[in-house]
Amino acid sequence: MSQSVRTRPEGSGRPLSEAYDTALLDLDGVVYAGGEAIAHAVDSLAVARAEGMHLAYVTNNALRTPDTVAGHLTELGIPTEAGDVITSAQAVARLISEQVPAGAKVLVIGGEGLRVALRERGLTPVESADDDPVAVVQGYGGPDLTWGRFAEASYAVARGLPWFASNTDLTIPSGRGIAPGNGAAVEVVRIATGAEPQVAGKPLPPMHKETILRTGAKRPLVVGDRLDTDIEGAFNGEVDSLLVLTGVTDGALLLAAPPRHRPTYVDADLRGLLTGQPEVTEAGDGFRCGGWTATAGAERLELTGDGEPLDGLRALCAAAWTAAGAGACALDGGKALARLGL
Numbered sequence: 001m002s003q004s005v006r007t008r009p010e011g012s013g014r015p016l017s018e019a020y021d022t023a024l025l026d027l028d029g030v031v032y033a034g035g036e037a038i039a040h041a042v043d044s045l046a047v048a049r050a051e052g053m054h055l056a057y058v059t060n061n062a063l064r065t066p067d068t069v070a071g072h073l074t075e076l077g078i079p080t081e082a083g084d085v086i087t088s089a090q091a092v093a094r095l096i097s098e099q100v101p102a103g104a105k106v107l108v109i110g111g112e113g114l115r116v117a118l119r120e121r122g123l124t125p126v127e128s129a130d131d132d133p134v135a136v137v138q139g140y141g142g143p144d145l146t147w148g149r150f151a152e153a154s155y156a157v158a159r160g161l162p163w164f165a166s167n168t169d170l171t172i173p174s175g176r177g178i179a180p181g182n183g184a185a186v187e188v189v190r191i192a193t194g195a196e197p198q199v200a201g202k203p204l205p206p207m208h209k210e211t212i213l214r215t216g217a218k219r220p221l222v223v224g225d226r227l228d229t230d231i232e233g234a235f236n237g238e239v240d241s242l243l244v245l246t247g248v249t250d251g252a253l254l255l256a257a258p259p260r261h262r263p264t265y266v267d268a269d270l271r272g273l274l275t276g277q278p279e280v281t282e283a284g285d286g287f288r289c290g291g292w293t294a295t296a297g298a299e300r301l302e303l304t305g306d307g308e309p310l311d312g313l314r315a316l317c318a319a320a321w322t323a324a325g326a327g328a329c330a331l332d333g334g335k336a337l338a339r340l341g342l
Contacts, residue, residue, distance in 0.1 A: 005326050006262040008287060008318035011279035016242060016265065016272065017048040022217035023273060027059045027069070029225035029247020030270070032076065034175025038246045042077040044270035053273070055084060056215045058222075060201040060229060062089035062139030062166035062182065063111035083214070088166035088201030089139055091210040093117035095200045096164055100134050107131070107161070109153045109185075110139030114166065129156035138189065138197065139166035140182040150185065154192040163189070167201025169229060173247065203233035212237075223273070225249055227261035240264040242272055251313055251333070251342040255301065255320040258328045262321055266314055278311055280318045287318035296323035296331055303336035312340045 012019055025031060031041050049055055057069065057080065064072075066085035073080040093114070096106060100123070108114050108125045114137060115125040126133050129152050136156045141149065157163045168183035186197060200206040212220070220239050224230020225247025234241035243249060243263035254266065265277045281288050286295035291307025294315035301319055303312055316336055320329035 005259045006264070007322040007325075008280045009266050009314045010240075010264050010277065012265070012277040014276055015051070015274050016221060016277070017051045017053040017274055019219070020053065020221035020240070021219045022054040022056060022215055022221070023048065024056050024058045024211055024215070024217065024220050024222045026224040026226070026230050026247075027057055028061065028173045030223060030244055031057070031073070031078070033173055033247070035072070036175070037076045037078075038269065040269045040271050044273055045078050048270075048273045051274075054215065054217070055080075056086060056211065056217070057084055058086045058202070058207070058211050060088045060167040060169050060182075060207075061172065062087055062092070062113045062117075062201075063142050065113050065116045066090075068113075086207075086211045086214050087113055087117065088207060089113040089117035090120070090214075091207045092137055092139065092164050092166045092200035093121045093123065094210060095198060095206050096135055096137060097121040097123060099162065104135070105131060105133040107133040107136045107152065107156050108139075109136065109149045109189075110141040110145070110166070110182075114139045128152060129159070133161060135162045135164060137164045137166070138182065138186055140172065140185070143179070145185070150188045150192070153189045157189060157193045157195045163193075163195055163197040165197040165199045165201075167207075167229075168197075168199050169201070169226075171248075178248070202229040203231075203236050205236060208233060208237035223270070227253060227257055227263075231257075231263045232260045234263075235260045242267060244269050244272060245342075246270075251316075251337040251340070254313070255316055255333045255337075256324075256328050256330070257321070258324075259326055262317075266310065266317065268310055278314065280314050287315045287322070289315040289318070294319040294336070296320065300332040300334075301329075301336050303339055309340040309342060312336075313342055316340075
């Protein structure tokens, strides 16, 4: 994928599971939600694996260890080894290890995933700012992380210790809805100290580096549900991406996406790995996909035709992104999206 401005989703004459050697799959909102498998995920991944695609699971959630994540996926019916799981905890642990002495103490504000990742890199997790740490690392610690842990981080950061964050996702999906993520917790320490952390997770390069080092992928396809982490991470890594509409991104967000948030492909769910992708072609002053034609008017996006709703969305993306160029489309797409049921 080049860094030129994308103005439409791409087509593929081959199933994506054949066109790419490795799927770098986000978890929350892609494979599962609230701990339960998303519809079609288990069967689709089984077919993709049987057809020779390597499956790797890439998550910004630093709470759980790779062993725990692999066990959960296996219970859901997706056989997974710990080595198939790459976490932001591993990425931030590598980032820290490149800047501090071997065996150094690191104050951990987060869960077991961070502690395991630090030990893997030869570092020593500690719990208090008074334990003589040389750095502070902050990652998602689950809903029971106490206010006192944020204070502990603030004491250490205020003393001038380097501060690292696994990721800065402001929200995280749960079975009951959208909950505060690690980014919200990072903001607490930022406000208290005025400091800025070094961040490892998606969409930043340390996470992409960690993923490629651990998977050895040659032709990776990033699969995600979030534009500002998964898709932007693929853009930063100059690799292709598939957006699935099973998580936080809806049609309106997709149409308004700036270039770094525009996926290579768009599909409803992980069944999109098993098929080719339809071409979006120019049609007069608009764009056609399947039975739909989309155009950009003075104030709104227009849609005519009928057929598969996703084809209509792909055509709308082309009209919106072309009109926006290097910016974000401000045209009203609400009526067109409503017609598609999206």
